[in-house]
Amino acid sequence: MLPYPALHASHSGVWIATRDGTREVSRGEAIALVADTPTIVLNAPLIGQRLGYAELSGLDLLELFAFVHPARFAVPTPKGIAQALDLPLPADEAGIADLLRRAAAALIATASAPWAEQEGAWTAARSLFRLRWPWAPALGQVLPKPDTAERWLFSKLPEWEEAPPRAHPRTVTLAPDAVAERLASLTGSAAEARPGQRAFAAAAAVAFAPRVARDTPNLVLAEAGTGIGKTLGYLAPASLWSETADGAVWVSTFTKALQRQLAQESTRVFPDPAVRRAKVVTRKGRENYLCLLNLEDALQGGFQGRAAVLAQLVARWAAYSADGDMVGGDLPGWLPTLFRRNGSTALTDRRGECIYAGCPHYRKCFIERAARASAQADIVIANHALVMVNAARGRETGTRPTRYVFDEGHHLFEAADAMFSAALTGMEAIEIRRWVLGPEGGGRGRRRGLAARLSDVASYDAAGGEAVVAAVDAARLLPAEGWLSRIQEGNPFGPVEELLACVRGAVFARAKDGEAGYGLETELSEPPPELVDAAGPAAQALDALLRPLIALGKRLEAVLTEGPDWMDGPARARIEGAIASLGWRAETVAAWGRLLARIGGPVDPDFVDWMTVDRVEGREYDMGLHRHWLDPSRPFAEKVLKPAHGVLVTSATLRAGGDWDVADARVGAPHLLRQPSHFEAVSPFAYARQAEVLIVTDVKRGDLPALANAYGRLIVAAGGGTLGLFTAIRRLRGVHARIADRLARDGLPLYAQHVDPIDTGTLVDIFRDDPRASLIGTDALRDGVDVPGHSLRMVVMEGVPWVKPGVLHAARRLAGGGSAYDDRMVRARLAQAFGRLIRRADDRGLFVLLSAAMPSRLLGAFPKGTPVIRCTLDEAVARALSLGAEVGHGAQALPMEPPL
Template sequence: MIAYPALHASHGGIWIADALGTRPVGRGEAIRVAAETPVILLNAPLVGQRLGYAELSGLDLLELFAFLHPARFAVPTPAGLARAVDLSPPDADEDLAAFLLEATAALLAVPDGAWREREGAWTAAQSLTRLRWPWAPVIGPRLAKPERNERWLFATLPEWEEAPPRPDPRTVAIDPGEAEARLATLTGGGAEERPGQRAYAGAATAAFAPRSVQGAPNMVLAEAGTGIGKTLGYLAPASLWSQTAGGAVWISTYTKALQRQLSAETARVYPDPVLRRERVVTRKGRENYLCLLNLEDALQGGFAGRAAVLAQLVARWAAYSADGDMVGGDLPGWLPTLFRRNGPAALTDRRGECVYAGCPHYRKCFIERAARASAEADIVIANHALVMVNAARGRETANRPTRYVFDEGHHLFDAADAMFGVALTGSETIELRRWILGPEAGGRGRRRGLQARLSDVASYDEGGAQAIADAVRAAGALAADGWLGRLAEGAPFGPIEALLAAVRGLTYARAEQPGDAGYGLETELAEPTPELIEAAAPAAQALDALVRPLTALAKRLQAVLDEAPDWLDAGARARVEGAIASIGWRAETVAAWLALLARIGGPADADFVDWLGVDRSEGREWDVGLHRRWLDPTRPFAETVLKPAHGVLVTSATLTGGGDWSVAEARTGAPHLARAAARFEAASPFDYPAQSEVLIVTDVKRGDTGALANAYARLIVASGGGTLGLFTAIRRLRAVHGRIADRLAREGLPLHAQHVDPIDTGTLVDIFRDDPHASLLGTDALRDGVDVPGHSLRLVVMEGVPWPKPSVLHAARRLANGGSAYDDRIVRARLAQAFGRLIRRADDRGAFVLLSAATPSRLLSAFPPGVAVTRVTLDEAVARVATRLSESLSSGVRLGHGAGA
């Protein structure tokens, strides 16, 4: 019998279970019991939020699961845990506390059986005992001390090996018929005949043809409606070209969900899992991967308290992880959210401080292993941001991709906008200061400054040593710790903080309005005040004094490589090459800041949009600075990514955004190429008019939060859950959730919400997918990143028309791109993407509800042709949703499709 009680809290009530049975309790008693004795619970931050007791702690079953089964995923709900430990989930909320005791017993029995994650557990348990992890006294005695010393983590991780440079791809052409034959092999015999998919595969071969003119890639724009099967449609010619030409195809996505889906689909190309690991590699940015040096520092005392417990659990995971990816890989997304501080971020390389070959774990580094594996792979699954970063300033110049597939291509514009933008802000400058100076007074951790990282170069090269010293001295002018407080007090220190103070003052003067809600402020960088102009000159001088030694240092490091002194072995060379790349892009950043400062008091540049901003969240300032974006960010994208490539396929189900091909071309960079892009279009095979309808509710008053919440609650009840609710403002999302969560719980309908529940977005989607009675509220990330086929998603409700935010940047682009027609194109694209969440396969049925009486008819072309669009009252909408759902269930169309249905 488990000695501790179990606590379960939901919007439906609170229960405690112990040896005497289960009893309902009030919030006060639950908090008292949890404070007096350790309690067993599931997801402590979530339970604490529901109790209104943020500091709740106890024996969290998710932490125990992560210890016993590292690199395994379980949906972090009672039903998900039940499946993971092979138990039957309880049917009623009041039985869940007792179930937690049953699940605890099942998990504690794991060490007694055939436990494949046994290696390293005893050693980790000893460390966790010293850290007073609540589970340590319970699980520790159940772990037998190994007969021999365990080889723990850093000794067990495999080393990557160097490989000779890969030859350039051979010049081959892929016949459309060959691609269609490969597609037939991938889909397998007896598969449903899909003419659209076959035509898609044939058309995609044009992107793999030999290039005839330098700087003019073979570009194909392909809009393939949901259900066409575009993933296998492009994998067929991509894999055929790769195997024939001996080159790599980089497939880029915008969301991590599609990356995971793609990785699974490649099993059709390479059924053998060993071969698949060699031929298919998933790549992400450095900040996604566990840094072994940071982990070692955390394990050796760099972390304290709960963060130190996280480090031990992450170390357990790292020993079993396939790739060391902490964000979207095999680390459960819920694990970092159990630890409220910034421990997870400190375990990755977010500051660009990698010392490459100078690291004792360099040969085992997850990041370096992925980079080398991708050089030999046939298929590299990446994301838009990484592709652009690598093209603009990547270190891997020897094997640059020649063929790209950009899935979710409708997001290329936004990805390029973020990648090629410039921000001279306090947070950016303080990060640069820390990168150069390292820890200052009172700093802790393993962070090292530029001088420490390049000490051997400085001792060898006098010019390099001088450049480092000059950079260190100049970095003292950048914003320092406490800068936000000094700005608020009107006491900035140094030229950069003085500039930020002037930016802040002018932004408040021009942008804040009476009754301001406390969110971000911005104003055009136009007609600057004398104070801002006067502050810009010293700031520019300070930045110029910094960029000069950085540029000189990069040149001195290159000279060291050319001279090849005796101490410059292969490892040291790799470290110096990494330093050159890192210094180079920082020097480029400072140069871009200087160009932005030159705009103050000077002429505007028609290619850019410049503004001043104060970033705030619920009234709390967190950044201040100047911003610059390209008016058309596909121009630098075309120069750095498209023109060097030989072939590019850009594809999406909503590439034209409910508009025409000019929209698709403008948002993918096609007009900036000498060769016109080819076009392909395949309509979805789904019968949208029969499977769906669009309801526009006419009697929910805009701005009436109570009426909005009532509408969501009634619609969710009518559909029996299975609702995705989309909002354009976090504040309204939270207000609606707060009003309806308890009400729905009494109906047996769980409600989850992004920006409310202390759970990452990916895990929220997993929970939603797992329970056909659950509903999920969210914002933009859920409009595009949710793939939930089957009964778990049968209703999409939008709070209103998703108009673009009236920012300085949007106003400039609107003016340059047709005024209101530009707004309409954006809204149609967003509506098309949101509607696309509803019908994911041929047997889906559902309704799309828009709670906005003022929806213009001109926007309705965003929905598939033939779908009925009806303006109704809320009462009528509720009745029609209930009727459509009952018809679907009575016909058996969707029964059993949702996990747990």
Template structure:
């Protein structure tokens, strides 16, 4: 067998390139490193990232992350040298030049696990290794010989996964009134006898009882708006009454979040409620949209030849993971976030149900389906951890009416407005229309894959029911009016085909004609214009497209009626599995009919009267000058209106909570953006200020001598501030282009000082992985955009400086202009900006011992917005040089010098891994 020590190992970063061949490590030039990697397989850690550092994105080799995914599927790993060393119990490298030697040692350690008798993930390993060998996986010559062939056939994946069982409908929850004393007693149990007393948390838990009282009137839920500052402990504060109500009422509480990070945190906190993992898995269920879960039928197709090349290798590694996964969640679950990026996301999206083509009980894996198992488990659970989008979509589409959420906790409630805005909006675009065509017609021409049209999915109905078969055929004929493959090329060439493509061509012409007048046409990014005073060509195209869509809607409605009739008639062939499949088809048809109806209402607006409840506009979507979609859009002017009608009013109790619910303003802001303003009874209010000592632990520095638009000065400011803090910096940008420009200018400089820099939209890694790396290394810094402003929880010294490139003004879009006009003009803008500043500042201090600086690189920061920061926080306007001195002093005071930083580096990684 090949000796891992004999394999060359390569490491590349912004600080340099090192190659270890045999027992010696040398710094090498970029060209030599690329040539050596091309000649013979070399050991790498994260090949896409290493290739980017070398300027050779197609770099391949023996990636240790792929080996880890095979040996330890579904196990967490920070994908860095430090993370790998800690996970394997190896000595951490003290310098980057030591990393190639670590790669050799880690390879030997991982391969030795395959030969040991205590390999926990042995089952399925031999079968998977043989499949990967046939696919010429680079690791196969080292892996396959080390796995002994099992004496008996392995139970692997499809035979290993458990089946779910049907259960009778759960009775309605009992009407009970929680006692405050019992809630506080449950809170004490959750926090532990030795926990520090938190008066704010106890007051919060007592106030949350309001959301669990029996409601007095229909369509008038007991609603509580609760702003609880960072450090109050609101998670356990609402879990105490929620879990107690679930037990006493025998009902389910839905806890809805906006970010996947909080979902994972809540899942971990559930072990406080149910210390036994098996009990916790049964009583607490995480729910997400279907597109997040592995589709076993898609995976089977990929394993049987549907994928080729690197995508086929990814499918094998995903199959290894699926056999050990907790719930099959591919996005934010226990599938390593870095795994799909190793394959340039080649094939990963095709393994989920993103096209709505599930055949339900017609699938051979239906009884083992991760999605179905999760949905059924949630019906019996005490706590369902979901997200805002899922809660709203299920309500809007009438899904799961038998278990409609009656008690809902909206954590991260300041995002309710944005989530409702996305859920209840409509877009008639090229991408949306062609997906509808494919859903109806299935594969056309040379299309490959498992995509199946209506006729294939409902073939037994077509053969049984002549009218149903006629409706399927009529729908397929009508769908030919929708855009087909290469629709965008035809439109750009001035040769649109069919009424919907004609409409999109007219939309494109109108956008370019009007956007050119604003000077934006050459910017290279998306263009838009309001839908006002349309010309004759656009009106005529809209009318023709509406006729085509109406002709499609009719057979779909007829088909839905026939399916309902089949279920009622119950023919001989309609067993339980067939009934479930037809009911699933009825649901899918329902929401696509709703989609077409919404499109028709949108098209009726073109040339007709404006509807004051909506904002309509036209777009040409582009990335760096390349067009990728064209569309007509409609959003509610106030999306909390449908939120209140479909989600809030049917509920019995709703708790909306956040550390920044008021957004630095007053309660009217929270009421208008949560939907409470549309309830006859309104909402109760609760407020608890953060217990943290912001005057002594934090400061806000407004730098006044950085000229707006000066990329060189902006880059220099970021570099100097990160150096002053010794890393541990979160840099926030409002434009991806500026983020990339700053990163390109400063990454090498910081690396030479031992300060790694990572960035969204630059490094080939998902956001969750970037945050894991940032959290694990106190000397690392991370640059990002809005997703990091709202979704990062990094306590301790890994985050001690937040830098914003400027005031986060709203983009002057058509939608924003309409809402600004309706919401009070400049006052509306100020409310939004204060909320964003409050969220960004909230990243800095996550626990009592944290400290740090918040820097805004803008002389134009208005004083009226400073109320976004906690009362008493020192706020100063300073020059960059003064800011450097202040950040350096604050960092030294906070971490106690370099020795303390190194100690933190030693301790934090293990702590965080244990927490996860």
């Protein structure tokens, strides 16, 4: 055993374990201990929050686990660590502190002998020792020194290889019997017969038929209720078409959880792991992947302090990662949160500064490897945003797919809304400035401006060099460091900062501060004279930047055509990447110019324009002008649907209780020449027996103590297993503060998004792993949670999820039918929230809505046959108690257990 003490803190108490045993201590005594003595803890930020000691640091067991077992996930709880290390669980919560000591000893013992992830550990430990990482001395005593220089990250990673361009897919027609046979092979002979799944697969196959005319894809809209098995239902025709046509099918999702589920389901299509790696590729945006050049800079002194420790642990992970995905991949989601996200975002390419073939790690780049693998794959698992980015401005024009499957299709409208919008804000403008100018004022890091990235082109092509100089000069007129303070103090510098200052003044003059301290917005109509006057110089400044960007892009294309002697394959790839990046920036600046041209001019009926001041808890952090399409499905149809040959859009809530006209409009079908085909498969679940909807009528809206009391009583009655959904972060935090300690004393852990220093994905993993735990959060939990079984047996919503009023919503409401538009949005949100509850045939659950004002017209959001009961809170608690007893976790079903 290690000589260090261990500390465990929860809402119900604090315990310290030493060689002499375990004792319960006060929070003050615990803080004094960790301030003076190296102490083993599990998740230091979380323990610090529970102790009220934000600066807590120590020997974090999760950091040691990430070092010894990189690219291996463990639920970051005592139970999860015990399971990952095959250690016995303590009998009660008082034994957790000693469990932490035993877990640390087990990890150190693993490192003392050869183990699977040993390669690179010695080198990393030496670097971490210099960084004063608390675990380094203990590891240094046991790690065996390698006989020869060990291969580490940059020498260990394999290089991708070029492949010949893939031929255009063959024209094939899928026979119905062949689709049914493929589905049967995927589900297995022992699977129960699912007529709905077979009908769904047959309907989905229509999307893979040959296209009849240009710009007229075979569009299928299929609503398949939970339990139909739509994933295998569309993978059957998709995999069959890919095999026979030798083409790629892109399966797009909205949530990372479904991406992971799809990757797991693909094992049925390709059971052999080696074949599956070649045939199935997961793709995400560049900002999700580790940038090796950024990591190298961090390891060589670009990061300091705790951020440098994170870089070393990320390097350990990268050497064993399957794909280098830092967001939702095999990097544990809890690892960056241990460092307060200090530095993790700087390890990805979030600013679009990739130099492509100019990078020394280009041949090992995770992003490039995924792009090339997807060009040869049969199934590419992507997301809505990436599909739209690739279609609108991607580099991979020659390998764009002809067949798409959009799962979670009810999110296509909002994904298109985000993709095809424009925002001229201070934060967006300063990013453009940094991209053009590079580091200013002696700034550190690998950031390079246009001149540095294209120095060889500028020296070869005089016109290109002049365009770079002109762009650099023009970018100096954009907001610079300190822009927000200057505007707040009334001293803006440059035409764009002057414009933003006028925007701020207009917003504060006109906006209604409905929720004090949070964002403000107002329409751009009837702009004040000073804003109109500021728009002209700002537009000229943007035009001065746009012209050289366009000219430079044209000169780079000319250089590619001329093919000078110095331009080898890598140089060509770098120039092609620069052209794509320039096009993206030029498109952004051009959209800003169109937005400014609207100020003081006629209104464009296709767009909604407004002004904002973004704040959080009273602190301003951005401001600017926004433009969104009134109907973003129009650009989606032009950029994505029309070039495709076949598209399947599916979801369990595609219509959300409405008709097909609504679903058609939200995916862009009216903008196509050919009408889509529709399919509906009703969920096989017996909702009349498996679920109830309770509308609680005696919890007064706006009464936070009453709301907290309702959540607390319901969770205790059900014995945990509750997903709580809120429409406002402030009320979520208020409820958590009032009930977390009380629930913990009853052995019912409560986790909260926006409260606990844990990422959302890990919170869901913790919730799924513990049937006595409950989780509360906001919209992200309404859509992205898949927790079958008893771990989720009750969903509680604080009220009717009305759409937050705003300029954009008001415009779409007016165009979409007024209150009927609101009702459609609310029904969709209710249907999505209810969909979290029943995930398999043996699930039982309650859906509780704490709102006496729930209109009956919205009840169509729930599956047909689901009992809907209006009742008091006491009656709802009684039903929750009965449910908890039925599933074996209720307040009277079992004695209270510790959070394990």
